[in-house]
Amino acid sequence: MDTLRLGIAGCGDIAGFTALVSRFVPALRLTASCDLDAARVSSFARRYGIKATYTNYEEMLQCGGIDAVYLAVPHDLHLPMACAAIAAGLPVFVEKPLARNLPEGRRLVAASEAAGVKVGVNYQYRYDRACHALHGLLAEGALGTIRHARINLPWHRDKKYFEASPWHRSISRAGGGTLITQGSHFLDVALWSIGKAPVSAMGYVASPGFKADIDVEVDTLAAGIVETEGGALISISSSMVAAREGRVSIEVYGERGSAVYTNRPWPRLVVRAPGFRAARQSGPCLPGFHALQRSLAAFVGWVQSDRPYLVPASEALPVLAAVDGIYRSAASGKRELL
Ligand SMILES: NC(=O)c1ccc[n+]([C@@H]2O[C@H](COP(=O)([O-])OP(=O)(O)OC[C@H]3O[C@@H](n4cnc5c(N)ncnc54)[C@H](O)[C@@H]3O)[C@@H](O)[C@H]2O)c1
Structure with a gap:
């Protein structure tokens, strides 16, 4: 197969960006698109030069003109729509998260493995050069044993975000x-x-920011601590109620040094460790101008030539376990084992 023919399900927010970057993935062609909203799918198809449009996902799966499916739909549809594609023998590139919760994620992994159909999850920051460098640095042991990490995500979403996509x-x-x-x-x-499995989690969630205007059930602010095998602690503060979108950071502290990832003004990794040379930062990441483009290109390479993709479905289970644990702990008020 020279060119992978991709069918897109869900023509909303992220699908537009993925369609745009797909123009820079030479081995890929968008040949079909599908959305429940007929007007949305036709304008999407016009904009990105896609010939076939559907409002019924099953029809797109059976159309014969696609080799794989990209799922950019609400989270509750990831499991059923991925399973339908798997049943049709079509590999799936599913947007993160793998599914709404860990049991669903496990079912999706089991379905993919039982059928021998590839499912990749678009956790594209693994293809961000500085995140990739962080992984390489820790994998080679440059910081020694990792003791703790701290993630801060001070993002901003407004009322329009929830109005445009009520799900x-x-x-x-x-x-x-x-x-x-x-x-x-x-x-x-x-x-x-x-590189260690999460074993327990504690969490606290809140929903400030929108109640007066719009009914938002989900957490708009969340704090959690995840313990990994070997006792490292990862703390996370995740927000969509910062006044303005701020810089994301991941600070990692090991017995021999530390590393700090930041995404703005451009993705970068600052390392403080004895003997560390800046040259090591250029990890074996693919070419391309954006992490999502590289993630998509890597998925295509995986399907076509069996070159490894960094996030096969099973690789997206640990983060789902950790997220599940934080939510369970926020509800129970106790530390939850994963
Ligand atoms: N990788 C990233 O950086 C990134 C960024 C944003 C969103 N996402 C993920 O992408 C996914 C979609 O999010 P979004 O913000 O684009 O949502 P969205 O609401 O903008 O778009 C979802 C689209 O799916 C369509 N849809 C719903 N049910 C359908 C069905 N049965 N068949 C076909 N189409 C259907 C909707 O009509 C809508 O157009 C989610 O998993 C989200 O977490 C990823």
Whole structure:
């Protein structure tokens, strides 16, 4: 297969950006798009030069003109729509999170493995050069044993965000709020980089910011502590109620040094460790101008040539376990074992 023909399900916010960067993935062609909203799918298809449009996902799966599916739909649809694609023998590139919660995520992984159909999850920060460098640094042991990490995500979402996509407000549809939707990107990077399974979690969630205007059930502010095997502690503060979108940071502290990732003004990693040379920062990341473009290109390479993709579905389970644990702890008031 020279070119992978991709069918997009869900033509909302992120799908537009993915369609844009897909123009820079030479081995990929968007050949079909699908959305429940007929006007949305036709204007999306016009904008990105996609020939076939559908308002029925099953019809797109059976159309014969696609080799894989990209799911950019609400979180409650990740499991059923991925399973339908798997049943049709089509590999899936599913937006993060893998699913609404850990049991659903495990079912999706089991379905993919039982059928031998590839499912990749778009946790694209693993393809951000500085996050990739952080992972490489920790994998080579440059900081020694990792003791703790601290993630801060001071993001901003306004009323329009919830009005445009009401599912984002609903716990039953989204599984949660800022923690699962935004914070899980960087919790995934921290867990992947530290390379140890999460074993327990504590959490506190709140929903300030919107109640007066609009009914938002999900967390707009979340704080959590995740303990990994070997006793490292990862703390996270994830927010969508900062007055303005601020800089994301991941600070990692090991017995021999520390490393700080920041995403603004551009992704960067500052390392303080004896003997560390800046040259080591250029890890084996793919070419390309954006992490999402590299993630998409890597998924295509995985499907076409079996080159490894960094986030097969099973790799997205640890972060889902950690997120689940933080939410369970926030409800129980106790430390939760994962
Ligand atoms: N990787 C990233 O950085 C990133 C950024 C934003 C969102 N996301 C993820 O992308 C996914 C979609 O989020 P969004 O913000 O684009 O949502 P959105 O609400 O903007 O778009 C979702 C689209 O899915 C459509 N849809 C709903 N049910 C459908 C069905 N049965 N068949 C076909 N289409 C259907 C909706 O009509 C809508 O157009 C979520 O998993 C979200 O977490 C990822």
